[in-house]
Amino acid sequence: RGKGKGKRPSSAAAGDDPFFESEPKRRRARADEDIESGDSDDDALALGGAVVGEDEEEEKEDLETAGEKRLRMTKEYLERITDAVKRNKEEEEEEDDEDDDEDDGLPGGRRVAKLLRKKQLVESGRQRLSLAARVLPPGQQDGFKFIAKHRQPVTAVALSKDSDKGFSASKDGVILHWDVETGKSEKYLWPTEKVLVSHHAKAPLSKKRSQQVLALAVSSDGRYLATGGFDRHIHLWDVRTREHIQAFSGHRGPVSCLAFGLDSSELFSGSYDRSIMQWNAEDRTYMHCLYGHQGEILTTDALSKDRLLTVARDRTMHLWKIPEESQLVFRAPAVSLECCCFIDDKEYLSGSDDGSLELWSVMRKKPTHIIKNAHPALAPSSLDSADEKLPKGKRYFLNSAALFLR
Missing domain, CATH: 2.130.10.10 (YVTN repeat-like/Quinoprotein amine dehydrogenase)
Incomplete structure (x- = not known):
């Protein structure tokens, strides 16, 4: 025993301990084996599955190109607009009867496009509203003062x-x-x-x-x-x-x-x-x-x-x-x-x-x-x-x- 104190661990012991693995490929292979063995454990999956899913989503976002990112953000924006159209449909019917008659026959995509166009006109100050139907004529009691x-x-x-x-x-x-x-x-x-x-x-x-x-x-x-x-x-x-x-x-x-x-x-x-x-x-x-x-x-x-x-x-x-x-x-x-x-x-x-x-x-x-x-x-x-x-x-x-x- 005294003679073996300063000896290097045997190859079998070194193989069991990943610290002594000098090649990076062998280390990655062992890490993959550890992950596969962890997948078989139901408790570990229940505890760490959500975290792994979030990491995968983050990796996907990191790997997507600029065009894919714009497409994803556009889809998310259209989804929000579609939800807004559904929520505000009744209010828009009360505000503008003429537009409602036209919107009743429009599919969802065209209705969303019309809402986006109206929003752009409002922001640019070029929206045209039909106000004649809302203007009340002066009554007989009204006059100049x-x-x-x-x-x-x-x-x-x-x-x-x-x-x-x-x-x-x-x-x-x-x-x-x-x-x-x-x-x-x-x-x-x-x-x-x-x-x-x-x-x-x-x-x-x-x-x-x-x-x-x-x-x-x-x-x-x-x-x-x-x-x-x-x-x-x-x-x-x-x-x-x-x-x-x-x-x-x-x-x-x-x-x-x-x-x-x-x-x-x-x-x-x-x-x-x-x-x-x-x-x-x-x-x-x-x-x-x-x-x-x-x-x-x-x-x-x-x-x-x-x-x-x-x-x-x-x-x-x-x-x-x-x-x-x-x-x-x-x-x-x-x-x-x-x-x-x-x-x-x-x-x-x-x-x-x-x-x-x-x-x-x-x-x-x-x-x-x-x-x-x-x-x-x-x-x-x-x-x-x-x-x-x-x-x-x-x-x-x-x-x-x-x-x-x-």
Whole structure:
């Protein structure tokens, strides 16, 4: 025994102990034998089967190619969309009856494709909804309510997206903030000339004529109010505090119209100098200038940050495609256009100085339909009421927003 203490283990003993195996292949072979022997044990399988299955799934994910991974993720996404279609089918039927009639005959795959297409249109801001069936006509008890707060003729009005707040301006530069439900108003106070200069306004600012406001626009989120007039500046106000925060200069003529992009902080201004300028209200910066009209610009409307509609005294309406730096020109049949607005990205409305209303399509250069005398003059009896007191003298109605409200 004493002689065998320092001897190396025998080959048989070394073969039983995997530590003494020098070749990697022999070690792997023995490991495989151990796994096979472990598979025969039911208790070991019950305890470790789940872990082995998870490892196999992880190995499969590691071994799959980029294309296989995209395919797997697409299938999982479609499964979630299919489940969402099944859950929300009844709600969609209540919201849009016309779409339901079409969806009833569609197979599941096409219904999922339609839902994906609708989601993409919503995210891009190009979804078209049929709202005519939901609009209720005014009842006999409904009517116009005239409120006399301004001392001078009203030159511009604007309404917030939620229709809770209204804004109006007059020739004397007074800007009022209205509560639509109660009819109460609060006045915006103009800052001193020193404060205006600190907000990047340029002289001259002391002329009385420069106080006249010609245009108003409120952002979609209700944070900013933009005003423009004879002082050739665009003034930016904080709606929450009613304080002046910025003055944009650049136009060489009076600012005649303003419009914010839909769900955007981008602001468009039109001027008597025949130019349209693009600004960013959030960053307080100038972005771009557009030229093309041959007359004073009267009205502008923005559907999104890359589509703009304008009319001018040159009897034309321009559709601007800002990213492409191109424009489509629509010519009025006989009279001068006064106002315009988007219906969607393919159809537009315009109002003329003779009271007519025109419907335009992007596929035609002439109006597809004209309504003559759409805005007839109001009878004097409809303006005079025992309950409402209007200032004496001439009455002026200068409001391009009538195209939106009527």
